[in-house]
Amino acid sequence: MPPIRGRRAQPADTNAKGHRANTLGLDELKVSAVLDKLDGKASGKPSIKRTFTRLPFRVRSLTLTLTHPGGTNTSVQVVCRNLSRGGIGVLHSAFAHTGTRCTVDLPRLDGGSDSVEGTIVRCSHISGQVHELGILFDNEVRLDTHVPFDPPSGMSSFERVDPESLEGTMVALLSSEIEGRMLGHFLSESRLALKITSSPEEGASLVSEGCTVAVIDFTVPCAEEMVLAARQINSTLPIVAIAADSSPQTRALLSGMGIRGLVVKPMTSEKLLGVVAESLLTAERDEPNEEQTDQLSPELINDCIEQVHTIVGQLRGLAEGDDAMQGYELCRQITSICAPIGLDDLNHAAERASETISKTMSYVESEGALQELFRMCDRVKNPAA
Numbered sequence: 001m002p003p004i005r006g007r008r009a010q011p012a013d014t015n016a017k018g019h020r021a022n023t024l025g026l027d028e029l030k031v032s033a034v035l036d037k038l039d040g041k042a043s044g045k046p047s048i049k050r051t052f053t054r055l056p057f058r059v060r061s062l063t064l065t066l067t068h069p070g071g072t073n074t075s076v077q078v079v080c081r082n083l084s085r086g087g088i089g090v091l092h093s094a095f096a097h098t099g100t101r102c103t104v105d106l107p108r109l110d111g112g113s114d115s116v117e118g119t120i121v122r123c124s125h126i127s128g129q130v131h132e133l134g135i136l137f138d139n140e141v142r143l144d145t146h147v148p149f150d151p152p153s154g155m156s157s158f159e160r161v162d163p164e165s166l167e168g169t170m171v172a173l174l175s176s177e178i179e180g181r182m183l184g185h186f187l188s189e190s191r192l193a194l195k196i197t198s199s200p201e202e203g204a205s206l207v208s209e210g211c212t213v214a215v216i217d218f219t220v221p222c223a224e225e226m227v228l229a230a231r232q233i234n235s236t237l238p239i240v241a242i243a244a245d246s247s248p249q250t251r252a253l254l255s256g257m258g259i260r261g262l263v264v265k266p267m268t269s270e271k272l273l274g275v276v277a278e279s280l281l282t283a284e285r286d287e288p289n290e291e292q293t294d295q296l297s298p299e300l301i302n303d304c305i306e307q308v309h310t311i312v313g314q315l316r317g318l319a320e321g322d323d324a325m326q327g328y329e330l331c332r333q334i335t336s337i338c339a340p341i342g343l344d345d346l347n348h349a350a351e352r353a354s355e356t357i358s359k360t361m362s363y364v365e366s367e368g369a370l371q372e373l374f375r376m377c378d379r380v381k382n383p384a385a
Contacts, residue, residue: 094129164189
């Protein structure tokens with residue numbers, strides 16, 4: 001896994017004269033020194049008890065609201081050390097009882113914040129007045145909302161995966177028989193049935209019989225053909241790539257084909273299970289934004305979503321004619337429907353697809369962006385469903 005640059009952020013008013021950015025009274029330089037020292041002491045080895053990978057999340061002033069017995073609340077500014085899908089580590093100037101309910105004001109990359117509820121499950125005395133609190137979230141968070149998170153570079157939010165949590169059918173296009181045997185060994189304790197193919201034609205047939213995730217070795221010459229064949233059958237099929245490196249060129253290729261998971265050779269059980277879990281267990285659904293739709297009737301929202309699916313169906317049918325202008329117009333129609341009802345992910349995918357078509361002036365050459373749009377559309381959940 002490549003090194004991850006820690007996030008550094010603070011509210012705009014923390015530099016005001018006399019203002020304590022956190023309960024420890026540390027400025028940004030001292031926060032960095034303390035966290036560097038703590039991270040330097042960490043072993044870096046995966047924990048057998050920890051499910052999610054901790055990523056650096058250095059915020060020197062984060063609002064933590066503690067709920068005391070009796071229901072009274074106290075808000076304090078703490079230093080944040082790291083973040084995972086399931087929790088957060090912060091530094092505070094006082095002891096806190098495990099089991100204490102709390103709320104974290106979690107900053108987002110877009111400048112906003114999310115109020116995340118959780119429970120203090122660990123309080124460790126570091127030195128002097130410094131205590132580290134481990135907070136377990138009630139619900140998992142999306143890492144890419146809060147930290148730079150790039151699965152196509154080989155990253156995974158899972159530090160330890162229960163193999164039995166992985167179930168379904170895996171179709172794999174691999175470079176050798178040995179690689180197939182190795183893959184089978186790594187999956188032996190999972191509930192995934194492994195089907196190995198040697199060609200895109202056979203692979204597409206296996207996908208059509210039912211497939212939960214595909215693994216494709218990009219050292220095989222027909223790998224890209226296999227991706228297109230699989231996606232024609234199931235546009236939302238999670239695909240994990242195996243490659244010799246995670247270079248910018250490789251990542252650009254995978255991102256262009258809508259592939260979010262990468263295992264860099266040599267393949268290990270930990271790498272494979274982590275990336276497969278990322279693909280299977282973290283799927284998101286795109287739903288209308290309630291703040292934007294509170295004045296709209298459910299019937300109108302449903303009609304909008306149905307219209308989007310109809311337009312996407314028309315888009316899929318343009319491939320043979322390579323009608324770029326019609327494709328561009330249909331993408332713009334999708335954005336005009338999605339924006340007012342808050343289908344942000346789908347709206348952004350449609351915008352990217354229209355921009356790509358306008359640059360290439362070719363439907364075929366915009367295949368990657370369009371496939372991403374199709375997958376985003378298939379993620380949309382109808383509120384009346």
